[in-house]
Amino acid sequence: MSLFKRLFKPAWQSSDSNRRATAVQSLKDPDLLGALPTIATQDDSAAVRRAAIWRMNDLGLFADRSRHDADERLRADARKRFVQGLVEADDARQGEAERLLRVEEDPSVLESVARNAGRAALRRIALEKLQRPGLLADCALSDPDGEIRLWLVSRIDTESALKRVMEQSRKTDKRVYRAASALLEQRAMENGDGQAKRQHSLDLCTRMEGLLHELPTDVAQQLSAIEADWNGLKTDVDEAMQRRVEGLIKALHGALEAIDGKTVEVVSEALDQPSESEPVPEEDPAPTAAEPAEPAAAEAPAEVQDPRLAEIIEQIEQAAEDGRADLAPVSAALEALAEDELLAQSVDKLRRWLDRIEQARRSRAREAMFEQASALIAQLEKAVVAQQAAEARAAIDQLEVIKQAHQGLPRALRPGYAEAKAEARKLLDWQRWSNNEIRRRLCDDLEALPEAGLHPDAVAARVKELQAEWRRIDALEGIDPKSPARGLGKRFNALVFQVLKPARPYFEKRAELRRERGEALEQSASNIEAQLAEARDRKAIMALRRTLVDGLRELNEIDPRQRKSMGQRLRADLLAVDTRLAEQSEQVELGKRRLIAELRRDLAALPVEEHAERAKQAQSRWRSLGSGDRKRDQAQWKELRELVDPVFTALAGQREVEQAENQAQIESFNRLLKRLEDACSDDQIGAEGLQRLQQQCREEIAELGPLDRQRERRIDEAMRQVDQRYGQRLRHQRLSAYTALATRASRLDRIEAAWIDGSGLDQPGLHDLIDAEPLSDTALQAALEIRRGRLQAVSGEADEADMAQVLNLLEAQQREAEAVLLDCEFFAGVDSPAEFQSERMDLQVKRLAERMAGGEVTDAARHAARLWAAWFSVGPLSATSRASLAARFDRCRKALEGALN
Incomplete structure (x- = not known):
């Protein structure tokens, strides 16, 4: 490491934890980013570790710190980041997230991931580790993945949770609803519930009836599963149910045999319904030279002798290629040729060819109709699940049109359509009932408008809102807006007329005001045009422009039929004003250039x-x-x-x-003023220091020279405050000795109270209180020593006193304290308690007699000092007595302190 780096470390390596935390939180130093994992785990400051956690994106570190860090807040932050990372994991981090989630045991983390994770795999791992039925039920209802919802239903082991899932998924998720219902039914059957077994038998009957209708390719496998289920159930139901189920099983076996024999009559007999299948024409022999072939399977006759037949064959071939061509003219031409015996055989073959084309067209039409109807039924079911009444109504209308056009729907679609239509009818009935409630509310709102005291414009606006809401509701129900109103519609229209009737005078008056405003705007425009020709000052021209702009803004206050022409006129005037402003600007520019x-x-x-x-x-x-x-x-x-x-x-x-x-003088003045203000607020400066400061400041004020009146008043006020402070410090010095006596006497009261309570006499405490730092005034120090002498005289060397002696001492000191307080109250002019009025009177008489006898008159300060020392020399006293007597002394204390000053 270089010397510079050793001396000037980066902020994130500072010894100050606050500075480190700020640096870790905001800096983008590459060295810092690389050291974040170490900082997050090893830094001494929890704040720094938290800052590092929020800068990182390491799921493993988050998981470790959420469990092992010593700081509770950091654990919470790490847990929050860990959960956030799991919930928002992308493809690149999914593997790591799955690995960490498999070893995670914190229920709160698992529940957060189970509810909020974007990846289905992560949600499933979390749900595998959770067992709480309520959570499983919630996720079974809300998880985005359908397979996870079904899997969760199978894991729910409480009946109440299964019932909740079944009830809440009835109209939102049919698969979950059926799975929950089946699981409830299975558990009820396992518990021996006869009603559940009967219901299960009915469900088997419904399934077999559906199989008989549709005959899917896997009918044999489904029948085997039904038989296996029935064999374990048939002994627990009544005979009637047994006959019904076994009859349907027998019918299905017959249908399977019929399918193997390539016939469908057995199915029709089992259902007691006629077959809707199209008649299958007999196959014709291979076409000859004079015989047309089937479409897409044979060719037209190779040899055609009659030109009329050749023309018809050409038309049939075109019809076979064009599925929309009209076959009626071809059929009529064949009928005309049928009278010719020589052509009868060829005409018959052409008829059969034409019939097969028609059958193929009908088959394609049925297939297209089946696909369209299937899509509409799926759309209807989706609309019912989503509670979308308008979409459900549109789907039903289209299906009814298809049903009417084709004399019914295909048999395979009828059960699904019937069920979906029934659910849709419930939805539409509910929607109609709900809409009628809304219509009644709209009528009530409309009826209450006159009493609301609204402005007519507000009434009209509200009526328009209610009418728009009414039309919206009618559109939801498919009601033609041009159809005559009935029921609530008549009432609504009548209320609209009734509500708007009182507002008509207002609208008429507004029309009149608009006319007047239009005339005023025309007059204003004329005036502006006249003034513009004479205006020379720019301010006057700008005022005209503002008037024109205001007129444009007020166009909505005139008759709508006049707005266009008036707007054009005002804009033309505005253009003329702008031209005049440009000319004035050129003149101003020329004058300033000369200047x-x-x-x-x-x-x-x-x-x-x-x-x-x-x-x-x-x-x-x-x-x-x-x-x-x-x-x-x-x-x-x-x-x-x-x-x-x-x-x-x-x-x-x-x-x-x-x-x-001037600034130098002001700064000197401010420094002087600050010295005076600081001296007034500094308790460490004594009276002598304040006196010296006053003398120095007077000399400096003389050196400053003349001051303005305001500064002179400020400096005089500061000097006055210093002088006042000087007097206070003198008085404080005089009172400090007496205050020290009061403070030590209070501590001695506590020692005496502890001795009275039996805790023994605190000899070291007495020594520290009285002898360690004696008071400067010997009379005041003597007061403390007198009290110590009493304590030591009674307690002896063993610190143990006879109870009788203690009580006698307390009683004597009580009397002494009362006598001293009477003298203090007399001195201070404070009323004595009622029980001491006679003693107070005796004291007053005594003092009066002494004065009349010419006795020595004691100075007030000396008398106050004697009373002060006498009061604090009283003791020991019980805590109760001391408190009550101290209250009396406190009433006299202010007068005593005033005399001592």
């Missing part, structure tokens, strides 16, 4: 002392010329500035010298 030329000439001729005055005159004249085109004005202003800026720069230099001198 610049004159200024340049004068600055070259005049002495330097007169340059500033000439530049000011030029600026004044510039303003009087007015404004022109903005771009031109800016360019000319730049030229003027090039001339006057050097003049004003020299003038500014002179002013800067003067300002520098």
Whole structure:
């Protein structure tokens, strides 16, 4: 490592954790990016590790830190990044995500992946490790992959969850619905539910009936599976059901035999329905020279003797190639030739050929119809599942047209269409009921409009909204908007008329106002045209332009039939105004050009002392010329500035010298003022320091020279505050000794309270309190020593005192404290408690007698000092007594401190 790198490390290697975190979070240093894994696992600061985690994209590291990091917040962040990476994994990271997910055991991570992962494989791995039925049910209903949904249904082992899946997937996912239903039925059968077994038997009957209708290619395999299922079930159902099922099994076996024998009559007999298959014409012998062949299987007669037959054969060949050609003329021509006995045999063959063409066309038409109907049925089922009533109605209408055109649908499509149509009818009925509820609500909203107190325009707008909503609902139900209204429609139309009737006077009045506004705009346009011819000032012309623009904005307030012509007139006037503005701009430009030329000439001729005055005159004249085109004005202003800026720069230099001198005086003044303000707020400066500061500041103020009135008031106020602070510090010094006594007495109160409670006398504490740092005033120090002497006298060397002695001492000190407090209250002029009024009276009489006898008058300060020392020399006292008596002393304390000052 170079010396520079050792001395100047990058920010992400700083010893300051906050700086490291900021650097890791934002820097793009390649060395930093390479060191992020090490930082995320080994850095001492959790904040730095978290920043590294958010910069990385390593799923393995996220998984490790989410389990093993010491910081809870970092574990949460790593878990969040881990889940995010699994959910958003792409093809490149899917393998790594699967590997990490297979060893993950955190249920919250697995559930997040199961619900939100974009990859089906990841969702399946997560779901394989989860067993909670509620989650499996949720995913069975919401997972995008149909196979996973079916697999999840098979894993659900609780009946309640299966029922929820079945109910919620009834109209959204038929496969899941059937799987859940089958699983519920299977478990009910395993539990011996007779009703479930009967229902399963009915389902077998339905399946076999469908097989009889459709006869698919795998009918034999399906029948074998049904028989195996029935053999395990038939002993648990009644005889009637047994006969029905076995009869259908027998019918299916017969249908299989009929299929092997190439006939379908057995199926028709089993279903008791006529066969709908087309009659199969007998095969004709191979065509001869005079016999036409079948389409796509034989050729036309090789030899044609009669030209009429040749023409008909040509027409038949064209009809065979063109599936849309009309066969009626050909059939009529054959009928005309049938009377000729010589051509009878050839005509019969041509008829059979023509019949086969017609049969082929009908077969193709049936196939096309089958495909179209199948697609429409699938579309109908999809619309029902998606709850799309309009699409379902359109599909039903198209299927009904096909059904009517072909005298019914193919047999294989009938059950599916019937089921889908029934579901669609339910949807349409529900939609119709819902739409009628909406229509009633629209009528109610319309009926409530008059009472809402809305503006007529708001009423009209609301009516249009309701009418649009009504038309939308009619369109959903396929109702022709031109058809006569019925029921709710009549009511709605009547309400529209009733609601709009009160607003008609308003609309009539608005039409009148629009007419008046149109006339006002015409008059305004005429006035502008007249004023424009005489206007010379740019401001006046701009005012005319603003008036025209406002008129254009107000066009919507006039009659719509007048808006076009009025708009054209106003725009023409606006063009004339813009032309006039361009002319005025040219005049202003010419005047400013002359001004610049004159200024340049004068600055070259005049002495330097007169340059500033000439530049000011030029600026004044510039303003009087007015404004022109903005771009031109800016360019000319730049030229003027090039001339006057050097003049004003020299003038500014002179002013800067003067300002520098003033600034120096201001800075000295501010420093002096700050010293005074800091002294007022500094508790460390004593009275002597404040006195010296006052003298120094007076000398510095004299050196500053004359001050303005405002600064003079500020400095006087600061000096007054310092003087006030000086008096406070003097008083504080006088009171400090008495305050120290009060503080130590409070600590002594706690020692006495502990001794009274039986904790023993704290001799070391007494020594530290009284002897370690004695008070400077001996009288105050004596108060503390008196209290210590009492404690030691009672407790003895063993720190144990007789209870009677303790009680006597407490009682004596209680009386002493009350006497001292009476004297304090008398001194402070504070009322004594009611129970001490007589003692207070005796004290007052005593003091009065002493004065009348000519006794010595004690100084107030000395008397207050004696009372202060006397009060804090009282002790020990119980905690309750001390608290109540201290409250009385606190009422006298302010007066005592005032006297001590």
